[in-house]
Amino acid sequence: MSTSREQAEELIEAAGARLSARRAAVRRLIGTPPSERRAQTQALLLEAGRELFADKGIGGTSVGDICSRAGFTRGAFYSNFTDMDHFVQRLAEEQWGSIIAFVDSSVARAMPSDLDGATPESDAELAAGLAELASRLLGAMPISREVFLLQNEFAAYIARTEADAGNSPLREGYAAFKQHLVRVLVEGLASINRTCLLSPEDTTELIMATAVRSMRMALSEEPDGVDADGPDLTAFLVRTLPTLLARLSAPITPTSGI
Template sequence: MSASREQAEELIEAAGARLSARRAAVRRLIGVPPSERRAQTQALLLDAGRELFADKGIGGTSVGDICSRAGFTRGAFYSNFTDMDHFVQRLAEEQWTSIVNFVDESVAGALSTQTEGPTLESDAELAAGLAELASRLLGAMPISREVFLLQNEFAAYIARTEADGGGSPLREGYAAFKRHLVRVLVEGLASINRACLLSPEDTTELIMATAVRSMRMALSAAPDAHRPGDAQAAGTRGAQTDDADANSDRGSESTGANAADPDLTAFLVRTLPTLLARLSTPVTHTADA
């Protein structure tokens, strides 16, 4: 009995040593630029994971599921990622990088370079200026079913696994996206001579929460459901659609599922101009002494 126990312990110890050696080898590869073949393998695995996480959730997806979807063996997975946690972090990092690039491409050249915009005298001028800014913000926000589902999965993953609040690719990616959207908001308000009543960061959080609400309402509704105001929203979306069409040729391949889905923005389109009006104030410029 004692000999059997010793053999079992030796086998466990040997398996642990092999696992540690494999993880150490993968960690060494992480800091080295991958070969073309390895990069392609990683990309296919990450693509498969993105689809599965959106469809089944992180908790409902196994390594075997990812390998089966991508057409690889488990060996290919564990040659590129130390474990599922490492895979999730890499996928989150790729997703946020894609989103940040999408924001940059969407607003490139769209915002005024002036630090002081025109004074909007009439209510009609203010409404037009706020509608234009709302259109720019809508064009810079990734709104799609896949993005919505993935970000919910990442948020839940952070809450379950990173309670200490430390830095991680998931948190850092979200922070980078928010910084980019804050810039769009601040520069956009400045272009119509307005500024945030609250901090730009808090104002951006409220706008992002409204975007999440818009996506949740649309995805939870019956396929044939129509809400009051959808006709007006469809008309207001015209400016947004024109802006998106102008950028589609140069950004369609790189943005992919990050591009805004008009079916998910009805609530946001209806409410964003009013939200911007309530959360901003005119900037009063005094003459230099």
């Protein structure tokens, strides 16, 4: 009996050693630029994961599902990623990277360079300025069904697995995205001589929460209420953002010298 136990322990120890060696090998590969073939394999696996996470959620997706969708074996997956956690983090980094690139490409359009910072002289001018800023903020925000579903998945993933992890690539990606929108908001309000009542970061969080609500409401509509092009994910945001900006900002008052 003791011999059988010892053999089982030796098998477990050997399997653990092989697993550790494989993970160490993958980590070494991660630290070096991938070959063209490896980069293509990783891109296809990540694309398959993106589609599956949006359709089934992270918890409902297995390594086998990802490999089947991408057309690879499990060996290809484990030659590029240490485990599912590593895969999720890489996909989140890719997602945030593409979102930030989208925002960067939209910032030039979002920046109200054609306005001179003059104070609106009437309610109509203020309403027009806020509507213009709302439109430009909307143009700088990535809004789609896939973005909505993936960000919900990543947020839940962080809450479940990284509560005590401090900074992480997922949190850092979100923080970088938010700072891009903070810039658009602050400079946009300054262009009509207004400033945030709350901190710019908190104001941006409220705007982003409104965007999430807009997408959720549209995706939850009854099929009869959706047109042939699909649900309008921005409808609620378009209706409410100008008023939200008005309520969350105030005129910049010049400080007098002593």
